[in-house]
Amino acid sequence: MTGLIRNEDIQAVRERARIADVIGEYVTLRNSGGGNLKGLCPFHDEKTPSFSVSPGRGFFYCFGCAESGDVISFIQKIDHVGFTEAVEQLASRAGIQLRYEQGAARPERRTGQRARLIEANKAAVEFYREQLAAPGPAEVARAFLAQRGFDQQSALAYSCGFAPDAWDALTRHLRQAGFAEQELVTVGLSRRSARGTLIDRFRKRLLWPIFDRHGDPIGFGARRLFDDDPSEAKYLNTSETPLYKKSTVLFGIDKARRDIARNRQVVVVEGYTDVMACHLAGIPTAVASCGTAFGSEHISVIRQLLMDSDVFRGEVIFVFDGDEAGQKAALKAFSDDQKFTAQTFVAVEGDGRDPCELRQDSGDAAVRDLIARRTPLVEFAIASKLKLHNLDTVEGRVHALEETVPLVAQIKDVAIRGEYARRLAGLVGIDDPNRVVAQVRAWKPDQSKALRTPARQQVAEATAEQPSMPMPKRTDPRLRAERExxxxxxxxxxxxxxTFDATQADAFGHPAYAALRESIAAAGGVVSATDVTDWISRVCAAATGPNASLIRTLATELSVEPPNTPKDPDHRYVTSVIAALQMPAVHGKISEVKSKLQRINPLEDTATYNRIFGELVALEQLARALREQSAGGI
Known part of the structure; x- marks a missing residue:
């Protein structure tokens, strides 16, 4: 096999692709002390941040699901790519020219699949943009944008394009640029016709490129413009590809993600033109789902950007049309509301206009005003349900309560829940609000739906069949010195x-800690470490045997966990920790020596008794010195 990346270039990627910047494109990170950062884990659903990043050491670790690694393994896990492609992707971002074994030049076909597919999409973006400026049918696309208030500059800012009136114009263009037929089919730009020939996916349509959060084009959304379009669908999107997963894609996320994190707000709209209208009107946090309804995986993406947790709360504002479909969408959003810790709102224009139409008719200020007039989502949901019942009858009031009490009962904030229960009583016409408050308190969700397996239990179940020693508890006071x-x-x-290398293996009572101590020794000992990132990688690589994965996980976890000291450790702190580590073993030896003395008659074997007694004195002196050294430590 040729084309292996040189080790020194891989190390350069680790050093120059700063892990905080790379992970920060996926997760909003905040300072957690000790030089570390924290955020919501992108690999499992959680309410409280347990995902830790150590920029100084170049590693991440999740205390909830135990995912861990360096910047390269993060890209492997998050983008589902191999090691080589992850290195190439990071090298491209960092401006590093990779060298490969068996030749200094980069092999032309060594680029990973993801990079090749992105390059094909980039070429398609440029092709379609040029076509939008061409005479002929593209004039209809330009008129469509102009009628909705988007000038040429706006179209360029969002890379709008036009698929020409030809069966294979893009396909021929990309084939001439060196892309293989299979690559074009895989990325969703081309498809096979009934005759088996390769033709374009989109034809005679206005196009919006869809970018991922760091600005790479991963797909397209295409709007129908002509009556003779063979597809009846108003919008066509790129089908599922290795790049484009519609359940996780949000249009506008590339432009909005930094403002979402900065403003602690996200505005969820329904279409491409709505996102453009909001951004241009001064609402830079707007995004929209692409080709599918807003769902749980979209929520996960937004929560990571908002850092939507019990500690850091923001706003999620859903903007819907005022028609019946918009009402249903709002109620669907309320069912997803429980997955957010952030406050959720809904903004609906009374006359049914969407943000694009509102901006077109009334200007930018009207769009900003729509967002400013947002209503708490629970309030909107209650009002929508009450409209369906005749509150002038006993039966209507009873049925209204049956549908709205569960809505109120699901409000996360207990104080707000009580206030809404009292308000609901007034809206329905119940004289005694305590009756409704009691109903809300007594309501219980469907237990079969409420039960969720904790992340650590999932990890335990997934690894139950693997040969593994027990993982030590972080908070076990008996093992504090070993861990520290x-x-x-x-x-x-x-x-x-x-100081650490001088400690014996028997100083570690927990088998996992003892195994990590052996891996440290196998990596050359602590004195051999020169670069922290390289050192952690060497220790992980030195872990062998059936428990190697557990040891690597433990090594990474301890590489990001803050020390038990309010400031950075110094030599005095190291001395106190190592002294505390050695004390149990010394006390054990003292007990052994005392036991030996009890079994010896000093009158019959004076020499042996005096020798062992001397050992006891020396051990007790050592124990006394260790106690003094450990004082004020951990």
Missing amino acids: SLKLAMQWPQLAGP
């Missing part, structure tokens, strides 16, 4: 140095 000393060895090797 290993943290020092992983995070501050130049400080821990020979």
